[in-house]
Ligand SMILES: Nc1ncnc2c1ncn2[C@@H]1O[C@H](COP(=O)(O)OP(=O)(O)O)[C@@H](O)[C@H]1O
């Protein structure tokens with residue numbers, strides 16, 4: 063028997079990490095975390111394995127994780143293979159009937175089932191669904207206008223079958239979560255008109271987070287979080303500060319709809335939304351269970 067009372071420092075550090083996580087685990091037990099896994103964050107198999115382990119760990123400590131995934135780059139690749147032209151307006155893919163068919167095939171088919179498999183490999187039980195299943199998400203057609211550069215007149219642009227959630231029935235997700243399983247949702251919805259609608263994955267995740275009264279909305283992407291003009295990570299933001307950063311041109315491109323989703327979510331009752339780097343190993347665990355956190359946290363003033 064050892065008489066040494068000082069354990070290996072490396073083991074002690076591991077134990078301390080677990081103890082540091084305890085108050086966070088206690089705080090979040092029984093709460094819902096909605097996690098959006100973006101198409102860009104999805105590329106690397108190693109990162110995908112870490113992501114799946116984090117999700118299974120959240121479930122194991124009594125949190126209800128709900129995964130909403132993207133797949134924009136993968137849809138783009140398939141459309142190219144099939145010779146279908148694709149364009150974007152304000153970060154939204156213009157979706158005709160053929161594009162909607164391909165988006166549904168890629169999102170609900172290969173990507174959704176791949177994530178379900180990763181979670182299974184990490185020891186969890188995931189159920190892959192789309193917004194159509196159980197009539198969970200009923201979408202309405204997105205209406206946009208654009209200024210014509212020649213006449214300077216605002217004109218309506220038809221994005222086709224691009225939808226935004228108008229009505230969410232949480233029963234399917236609740237049933238899966240209560241059964242000890244993890245819902246994995248593809249951002250495809252049904253319209254009142256019976257058509258298939260393509261929904262931006264950030265928008266879908268935000269709407270589901272509000273409907274579930276989630277404690278956290280995590281948006282996993284391919285940057286460290288929101289960066290300032292010097293490319294330094296901004297750790298905390300409020301809706302007011304986001305409006306100012308948009309005004310001065312710090313926030314551009316895909317970050318604009320992402321932050322709109324975050325503001326909408328926290329104003330809709332989600333405690334906080336966090337933009338995280340999905341390429342960083344275990345970014346979600348660092349954010350949820352350590353004092354340091356990771357990424358940019360958006361909360362109310
Ligand atoms: N201030 C900013 N901080 C961080 N990223 C920004 C900022 N402004 C614009 N971006 C861009 O937003 C991108 C993330 O949005 P997007 O490409 O739509 O992500 P995803 O495909 O994961 O949903 C970043 O890769 C970056 O190019």
Ligand SMILES: CC(=O)N[C@@H](CCC(=O)OP(=O)(O)O)C(=O)O
Pocket residue numbers: 099100101102131132133134135137153154155165224225249260261262263264
């Ligand atoms: C309407 C619309 O733009 N839908 C998106 C859905 C996928 C998505 O949002 O994927 P990421 O999160 O990986 O970008 C699209 O067709 O690309």
